[in-house]
Structure formats: structure tokens, C-alpha cells
Amino acid sequence: xxxxxxxxxxxxxxxxxxxxxxxxxxxxxxxxxxxxxxxxxxxxxxxxxxxxxxxxxxxxxxxxxxxxxxxxxxxxxxxxxxxxxxxxxxxxxxxxxxxxxxxxxxxxxxxxxxxxxxxxxxxxxxxxxxxxxxxxxxxxxxxxxxxxxxxxxxxxxxxxxxxxxxxxxxxxxxxxxxxxxxxxxxxxxxxxxxxxxxxxxxxxxxxxxxxxxxxxxxxxxxxxxxxxxxx
Amino acid sequence: xxxxxxxxxxxxxxxxxxxxxxxxxxxxxxxxxxxxxxxxxxxxxxxxxxxxxxxxxxxxxxxxxxxxxxxxxxxxxxxxxxxxxxxxxxxxxxxxxxxxxxxxxxxxxxxxxxxxxxxxxxxxxxxxxxxxxxxxxxxxxxxxxxxxxxxxxxxxxxxxxxxxxxxxxxxxxxxxxxxxxxxxxxxxxxxxxxxxxxxxxxxxxxxxxxxxxxxxxxxxxxxxxxxxxxxxxxxxxxxxxxxxxxxxxxxxxxxxxxxxxxxxxxxxxxxxxxxxxxxxxxxxxxxxxxxxxxxxxxxxxxxxxxxxxxxxxxxxxxxxxxxxxxxxxxxxxxxxxxxxxxxxxxxxxxxxxxxxxxxxxxxxxxxxxxxxxxxxxxxxxxxxxxxxxxxxxxxxxxxxxxxxxxxxxxxxxxxxxxxxxxxxx
Numbered sequence: 001x002x003x004x005x006x007x008x009x010x011x012x013x014x015x016x017x018x019x020x021x022x023x024x025x026x027x028x029x030x031x032x033x034x035x036x037x038x039x040x041x042x043x044x045x046x047x048x049x050x051x052x053x054x055x056x057x058x059x060x061x062x063x064x065x066x067x068x069x070x071x072x073x074x075x076x077x078x079x080x081x082x083x084x085x086x087x088x089x090x091x092x093x094x095x096x097x098x099x100x101x102x103x104x105x106x107x108x109x110x111x112x113x114x115x116x117x118x119x120x121x122x123x124x125x126x127x128x129x130x131x132x133x134x135x136x137x138x139x140x141x142x143x144x145x146x147x148x149x150x151x152x153x154x155x156x157x158x159x160x161x162x163x164x165x166x167x168x169x170x171x172x173x174x175x176x177x178x179x180x181x182x183x184x185x186x187x188x189x190x191x192x193x194x195x196x197x198x199x200x201x202x203x204x205x206x207x208x209x210x211x212x213x214x215x216x217x218x219x220x221x222x223x224x225x226x227x228x229x230x231x
Numbered sequence: 232x233x234x235x236x237x238x239x240x241x242x243x244x245x246x247x248x249x250x251x252x253x254x255x256x257x258x259x260x261x262x263x264x265x266x267x268x269x270x271x272x273x274x275x276x277x278x279x280x281x282x283x284x285x286x287x288x289x290x291x292x293x294x295x296x297x298x299x300x301x302x303x304x305x306x307x308x309x310x311x312x313x314x315x316x317x318x319x320x321x322x323x324x325x326x327x328x329x330x331x332x333x334x335x336x337x338x339x340x341x342x343x344x345x346x347x348x349x350x351x352x353x354x355x356x357x358x359x360x361x362x363x364x365x366x367x368x369x370x371x372x373x374x375x376x377x378x379x380x381x382x383x384x385x386x387x388x389x390x391x392x393x394x395x396x397x398x399x400x401x402x403x404x405x406x407x408x409x410x411x412x413x414x415x416x417x418x419x420x421x422x423x424x425x426x427x428x429x430x431x432x433x434x435x436x437x438x439x440x441x442x443x444x445x446x447x448x449x450x451x452x453x454x455x456x457x458x459x460x461x462x463x464x465x466x467x468x469x470x471x472x473x474x475x476x477x478x479x480x481x482x483x484x485x486x487x488x489x490x491x492x493x494x495x496x497x498x499x500x501x502x503x504x505x506x507x508x509x510x511x512x513x514x515x516x517x518x519x520x521x522x523x524x525x526x527x528x529x530x531x532x533x534x535x536x537x538x539x540x541x542x543x544x545x546x547x548x549x550x551x552x553x554x555x556x557x558x559x560x561x562x563x564x565x566x567x568x569x570x571x572x573x574x575x576x577x578x579x580x581x582x583x584x585x586x587x588x589x590x591x592x593x594x595x596x597x598x599x600x601x602x603x604x605x606x607x608x609x610x611x612x613x614x615x616x617x618x619x620x621x622x623x624x625x626x627x628x629x630x631x632x633x634x635x636x637x638x639x640x641x642x643x644x645x646x647x648x649x650x651x652x653x654x655x656x
Contacts, residue, residue, distance in 0.1 A: 101255055113565050
């Protein structure tokens with residue numbers, strides 16, 4: 001398997017008053033293509049911060065991030081946006097759907113931004129919604145749907161344009177256990193189809209469902225390997 | 232070249248997606264809020280067009296009155312250095328032959344004095360109840376056909392052809408209607424219909440009975456007294472029938488400039504001044520017209536700034552409250568340009584709907600209503616001047632201001648750090 005993500009000496013710190021709080025400290029690791037990768041750790045360990053760096057939503061202070069052979073940490077804002085649009089997909093904890101758009105419209109906007117015609121974008125979005133487990137209520141607005149249904153739309157939006165990597169930030173945190181299990185089942189199915197997934201979670205039961213996990217503590221990786229060994 | 236084409240393609244995609252997002256946001260936004268914003272835009276548009284239109288309309292109404300009740304569409308008057316138009320009968324014959332002329336009214340004019348209460352004046356040293364005025368000698372039928380002056384009678388009746396012993400007084404000659412008294416300006420006190428007045432012209436005196444009072448809100452009309460043309464002609468000994476001015480009413484659609492040129496080409500210009508109604512306007516009216524237009528523009532500009540600020544606030548509040556979603560859209564790869572365009576479209580929709588409703592109110596109701604029911608100002612009957620060209624220029628200005636006012640706040644919010652927006656920081 002080839003490396004899809006390479007992280008070299010990644011450091012991210014924040015200023016809090018006069019103090020410099022180092023959240024990610026000279027971190028290095030690699031993720032292989034097709035991996036279902038989880039990032040765990042206690043609250044404040046830097047899990048989400050790491051995901052934001054990998055997902056190009058934030059800039060590291062130093063270090064390199066290489067995705068699919070491209071040194072993305074050196075890209076400007078516009079290039080980062082284009083890269084995110086084409087190569088990455090996101091699933092957020094609170095679903096992060098646009099409230100005025102229906103389920104199918106939410107799933108279709110990254111495709112429309114990529115220049116697909118409306119008909120083709122809607123067809124692909126519908127297919128993605130089916131893959132994510134939402135087969136009806138495609139014309140409903142997010143506030144008319146349950147949390148689980150909204151998270152399925154979020155997943156559909158993330159996979160509709162066939163991204164190289166999906167980043168999921170605590171995707172089960174707001175869901176009841178049954179719905180959370182269904183969402184994890186969807187992720188597992190996607191991964192079985194070869195989709196690389198990087199998921200942040202504080203719930204060990206869901207981290208166990210991934211194929212590799214790292215555990216963060218005080219800004220460094222304290223454990224890396226099979227989830228059952230890390231957690 | 233390749234790079235330029237890519238940029239254009241990206242812009243087109245952003246444009247389409249911006250429209251897509253704007254339509255959905257508008258369609259699914261709070262209807263009452265949308266209606267309120269459109270209402271504000273409508274009021275702003277009306278403020279921009281109507282205030283200026285009414286200000287100009289006050290003077291336009293005044294100039295229309297001048298044209299209608301005094302000069303007609305074309306006005307012929309004596310040359311400055313002459314006291315009448317020489318060879319007037321042949322000039323009138325020429326006017327009569329012009330195909331565009333509906334009717335015309337020749338007038339004899341002479342400065343004179345009108346005195347009332349002369350019989351009850353006890354001592355010669357007592358101040359007389361008199362006023363200096365231009366006495367106009369008219370043919371009442373021709374005058375009425377040309378200027379419809381009888382419609383402006385506010386007391387009594389208009390002159391008839393046999394009224395050799397009667398006089399009409401302009402309302403500004405009467406203290407009742409012009410309550411002003413100074414050393415340089417006098418007016419007739421307590422003069423009523425049926426009262427006898429004495430007019431003194433060129434050393435000749437004639438006693439006449441007041442038959443009516445005219446009030447048109449045009450000084451040229453209201454500061455005059457009217458008698459039959461034959462009466463004044465006899466008093467001033469104008470046996471050659473040379474008149475001082477002629478008001479000419481044209482047939483519908485006739486161009487006053489064409490008529491003026493035709494008169495000048497006939498040689499009348501050598502012995503008379505030929506002007507269109509606009510050219511014959513007193514200079515102060517032209518100045519006031521320009522002044523009101525400037526005032527209207529200033530008030531309109533303030534309205535434009537208010538509209539821009541309103542839209543700015545609306546879009547800014549909208550964008551700030553949706554900062555998280557803007558961040559998410561940027562996060563999933565939607566370009567800043569597409570998001571900005573969506574807000575520009577939204578403000579444009581507000582402008583288009585607001586202006587559309589404003590145009591309907593303006594041309595569907597206000598203009599026809601005010602034109603048939605002019606606003607009664609003290610010195611004119613104000614109409615609403617809203618010429619299509621000027622209105623559409625203001626439509627363009629308002630739309631442009633709205634687009635800019637929608638774009639700036641959207642850009643401010645879109646420029647914020649994507650992660651900060653997503654996390655609501």
C-alpha cells in the first residue's frame with residue numbers, strides 16, 4: 001500500500017495570553033492509502049487540532065504535510081480550497097449542513113462547485129446518499145430530519161465527489177448508540193471499498209472498529225498500532 | 232491564455248453556484264424579514280425618485296402654468312427697444328396661416344394705474360386706494376381659446392365680447408389675495424365684484440366695473456388687469472392695431488421649435504421676439520428649477536447612502552449569523568467567490584423586487600394620480616416629474632449601491648479564517 005498522508009515534524013501551538021501552548025509537538029507519522037485510521041486521546045490532547053492540520057483547515061507552525069505526493073502544507077489559501085474540494089471529504093461532529101439546502105442539495109454542492117451540471121451533480125449526490133444509507137426524504141431540509149439522517153447527509157456530501165480521503169471529526173458524538181453504530185457501519189463499508197478514512201474519536205468502542213489508531217497525549221503520539229493495542 | 236480560460240471557467244462556476252445558493256437562501260428565509268427589506272428598498276427608491284420629482288414638479292407645475300395661461304407654446308413679444316410689435320396685423324395673418332397653430336391671442340399691454348374708492352376719498356392728501364399694474368387688452372374669445380383663462384376665474388365671471396365697461400383683476404392686485412403692504416408694493420384694499428374702479432393709462436381715464444378676479448399662480452397673469460382689446464386700444468390710441476404680445480397655442484403633437492423657426496423664416500424676427508414657452512420663462516424660474524434639481528439630488532444621494540447602509544447592515548447581520556455555515560462551505564471547498572456572489576445576488580434580489588414595487592407604485596399610481604390631482608403649493612400646482620431616463624438612471628444607481636453594499640459585508644465575513652468561522656471563534 002502506498003502512503004497517502006505523510007506528516008513530518010508537525011508542530012502547532014496557540015498563544016494564550018503570554019504563554020505559548022504547544023498542542024502538536026514535532027509529530028511525524030504516515031497513513032497508507034485505504035486505511036481506516038483513528039486518532040484518539042483524552043479531551044484537549046490535540047486530536048481535532050491534528051485533524052484540522054491534515055484536512056487543510058488550519059496552518060501548522062512548522063513541519064510538513066504531504067498528501068498523495070503533494071506538499072499541501074506549502075499551498076496558499078486558494079490552492080488549499082481547491083485541494084479540499086477535489087481530494088478531501090469532511091464529516092463534522094454537528095453535521096454542518098447548510099440549513100437552507102435540502103438533503104440532496106447539501107450533498108450536491110461540492111459537485112456543483114467542481115463544475116458538474118445540475119442533473120449530473122444531483123444523480124451523483126443521490127447515489128452518495130444511498131451509499132450513506134439515506135434512501136428517502138432527499139428533498140427534506142436538515143431541520144426536518146433526525147440527527148442520524150443529518151449525519152448520513154454529511155457523509156454523502158463527503159463521499160459524493162469520490163475524494164481521496166475522508167476526515168471525520170467525532171462523527172458519532174451527537175448520535176445515540178444505535179445510530180452511531182449505523183454510521184460506523186457505513187464508514188466500514190466505505191473503507192472496505194478502498195476509501196481512506198481518518199477519524200477523530202474519544203469513544204474507544206468506535207476507535208476499535210478502525211484498522212489503525214494513534215493515541216495522543218501532551219502533543220505527541222503516545223501509542224500507534226492496532227486499535228486494540230492502542231486503546 | 233490557458234490560465235485566463237481557467238479563471239473564467241472558475242468564475243462561471245462560482246457565478247452559477249452563487250445564484251443557486253442565493254435563490255435557496257432567499258426562498259427559505261424568513262418571509263416577514265424579506266418583505267421588510269423589500270419594503271425598505273421600495274421606500275428608498277421612492278425617496279430617491281419622488282422627492283426629487285416633487286421638488287422639480289413644483290417648478291415644472293409653475294412653468295406649465297406659465298405656458299398654459301400666459302405664453303402658450305410659442306410666444307411672440309415686442310423687441311426690447313420697441314413699445315409694440317410693428318406691422319402686427321400682417322404678423323397675425325402669418326400666424327393664422329401656419330398649419331400647426333390651434334389658436335392665438337394677441338394682447339395690447341400698457342402700464343397704468345387702477346384706483347378704487349376714489350369717490351369716497353375726502354382729501355387729496357389722503358393716500359389713494361390704488362395700484363400700478365399692466366393693463367392687458369384682450370379678445371376674450373381668442374384668449375380663452377388659447378389660454379383657457381376663464382378656468383382661472385376665482386370670483387365673478389370672465390369677460391365677454393361686449394363688456395366694454397368691465398375689468399378683470401389679477402388676484403395679486405388685491406390685498407385680499409396678496410396681503411403685503413410696503414412702500415414699494417401696494418394693492419387694492421376691499422375691492423369686491425361690482426365695485427367701480429378707475430384706470431388711468433397714457434393720461435386717459437376710464438371707469439370700469441370689476442367683473443371677476445383671476446388667480447392662476449403665474450405672476451405674469453395674476454399681476455395684470457384685463458379689459459377688452461378695443462377699450463385699451465382706444466385709451467392708448469393704438470389705431471394701427473399693433474399689439475404687444477401674442478400667445479400661440481399649438482395643435483397636439485406640434486413641435487414649438489418648428490413653429491418658432493417658421494415664424495422667424497417669415498421675417499417676423501426683425502420686428503418681434505419669437506420664443507418657445509421654455510425660452511420665455513422668467514430667469515428666476517429657470518434658476519429655481521436648477522436649484523430644486525440640485526436639492527433633489529442631494530436628498531436623493533442621502534437616500535442612496537441610507538439604502539446602501541441598510542443593505543450593508545442586512546447582509547452583514549445575515550452573513551455574521553451564518554458565519555459558521557460560510558466557514559463550513561469554505562471548508563468543503565466552496566470558493567469564497569461563490570459565497571460572495573451568493574450575497575451579491577441576494578442584495579440584488581432585494582433591490583430588484585424593491586425597485587420593481589417602487590416602479591409599480593410610481594408609474595401605476597403616483598404619477599397619474601398627482602398629475603390629475605396636483606399638489607396645491609402656494610405658487611404652483613406641483614406635479615410629479617419622473618421622466619423614464621432619469622428614473623432608470625436612479626434605478627441603476629440604487630442597484631449598483633446595493634450590489635456594493637451587499638458585496639462588502641459578505642467579503643468581510645468570507646475573508647475570516649475558515650476554521651475560526653467553523654468553530655464560531
